[in-house]
Amino acid sequence: MHSSLALLTFFGAEAYAWGTLGHETVAYIATNLVKNDTKAWAQSVLGDSSPGYLVNIATWADSYRYTDEGAFSSGFV
Numbered sequence: 001m002h003s004s005l006a007l008l009t010f011f012g013a014e015a016y017a018w019g020t021l022g023h024e025t026v027a028y029i030a031t032n033l034v035k036n037d038t039k040a041w042a043q044s045v046l047g048d049s050s051p052g053y054l055v056n057i058a059t060w061a062d063s064y065r066y067t068d069e070g071a072f073s074s075g076f077v
Contacts, residue, residue: 020059020062023058023059024055024058024059026058027052027054027055027058028052028054028055030054031051031052031053031054031055039053042054
C-alpha cells in the first residue's frame with residue numbers, strides 16, 4: 001500500500017489524465033482488493049451485484065460532465 005502511495009506522489013502531475021482504460025483498470029484492481037463486507041456494501045449502494053460492479057461505474061464522472069446537468073463539474077480536474 002505504501003509503495004502505491006509513493007508512486008502516486010512521484011507521478012502525481014502526470015497521473016491525473018488516465019482516460020477510460022486507466023479508470024477501468026484501477027477499478028478492476030480495486031474490485032479484487034476490497035474486503036468482502038466492503039464489496040457487499042458497494043454493490044448494494046450501486047445496485048449492481050455483477051463481478052464488474054466498480055468497472056461499470058469507473059468512468060461515470062467523466063461522462064457526466066458532458067451532460068447539461070453535469071456541465072458545472074467540467075472544471076473539476
